[in-house]
Amino acid sequence: MKRIYLPLTIFLIASAAVVLTSCKSNAKAADVIDEAIAVKVSPVTTTQYAPVLKYSGSMASTAEARLSFKIGGIISKIYVKEGDHITKGQLLATLDLTEINAQVQQAAQGVEKVQRDVTRVKNLYNDTVATLEQVQNANTQLSVAEESLRIARFNQQYAQIRATENGTILKKLMNEGELANPGTPVFQFNGTAGNDWVIRFGVSDKDWAVLKKGEKASVEIDAYPNKTFTGIITEIAQGADVSSGTYEIEVKVLPGTARFAAGLFSTVKLQPTGEQTVTLVPVEALTEATDKTGYVYTVNADGKTVTKNKVTIAFLENNKAAIWSGLDSAHEVITEGVGYLTDRSFVKVIK
Structure with missing residues (x-):
């Protein structure tokens, strides 16, 4: 009679399957190692930073006004034109009486x-x-x-318009014979009796939060290319402008011996006294960067996989990028090999 040893046959088949599976796993692991991207990392640092804010605007006088008739009527006579220098009390226009x-x-x-x-x-x-x-x-x-x-x-x-102080007619908005409604501006007037010259401009909500009244500013005016003027923040809006969404800042400029006029284009540099903590990384670590955001890769604890971190950029200076947020817990960032990475990449760190 022929004997069949079934348990021994099953054991041999199972052993062969285990050996084959093990060989495939080892081969796959070897492939992953071979496909790993070589990268280098650099440490990150933190520092206290007071940002320099730069904005532009036009010069204006605090005595600027829009002059109008109190009542409506036909404009009978206009006695001045644009650009005329006028004195306090001078008759500018009258209605038909x-x-x-x-x-x-x-x-x-x-x-x-x-x-x-x-x-x-x-x-x-x-x-x-x-x-x-x-x-x-x-x-x-x-x-x-x-x-x-x-x-x-x-x-x-x-029923007549007179100058409220010494100044200049910036713009004539109506002409003789036109019907002027009550309160409708006829002249745009700029008083020059004092030296109260200001620059007004809108800032973002983040910049608004760090600015304070009384802080100094440096002002550059195109009309005086080789001179820097001192400014002081005198007004900070407590509400956003409906159309632009920005917050208006007013900087008073001290003219010294210079002669100012309404409309002079100016650049204002502000440096808030309050400092903020930023993270510094090599600029090579940034990828897919725009004006305010970018991505930085970090190596996970296993030393093989990576995390793609979205960061907010504060500024770029020399070979460093300052990050507001996005790298709070990171100690090192990938600086070489970044261009080949995705959030599913495997890496090997080269020391």
């Missing part, structure tokens, strides 16, 4: 009529024909009529 003078005359005649009514009612009251209430009502009507006359005369006075 035909309608306004008529209103004053009408109010004056109304006062005269009520005065006669008051006199008549008082006489009747003395003759016990009129009552005390009628006398009081007549006096009230007289007060109302006198106030109406005062309003008409006030409007007549402001």
Whole structure:
């Protein structure tokens, strides 16, 4: 009879399968090692940094104003043109006074009529024909009529535009014969009596948070290429501009002996007193970088795989990149071989 040893056959087959599986795993591991990308790493450092903020804007005077008529009417005469230097109290423009003078005359005649009514009612009251209430009502009507006359005369006075101080007409916005509505600007006026020259510009929310009133600034003006002026932050907006989303900053510029004019293009450099902590890495570590963001690779604890970290760039200086955030726990970053990496790459670190 033929004997069959089944358990021994099964054992031999299983052993062969284990040997084959082990050989495949070793071969795959060898392939991974062979495919690993050679990289070099560099240490990161942290430092305290006060950023230099650079913005631009146009020179303006704190006495700049838009002059207008208080009441509406037809512009009768304009006495100045753009660029004219004017003195305080100088007549700049007038309205046609035909309608306004008529209103004053009408109010004056109304006062005269009520005065006669008051006199008549008082006489009747003395003759016990009129009552005390009628006398009081007549006096009230007289007060109302006198106030109406005062309003008409006030409007007549402001049917003209006069200079509020010494200055320059920057722009003439309307012409003779046009209908000027109440409060519609006719002139853009820049007062030059003092030296209150300022530059206004919008900053981002991050820059707004570190700026403080009273901090100094350096100002460069294209009209004076070889000179730097001193500025002081005088105003910081407490709300964002609806259209731009920025926060307006006002810097007062000290002219010294220089002559300023509205509209001069200026560059302002600000250095906040408050310092912030930034992480410094070699600039070679950055990849896919834009103006504010980029990516930096770090080696994981196993020494073979990598992590792709999105970082926020504060600034670039020489061969260093300052990072606001994204590398809080990193001690080393990959600096060589970065261009060949993805977040699934295997690496071998070369010392």
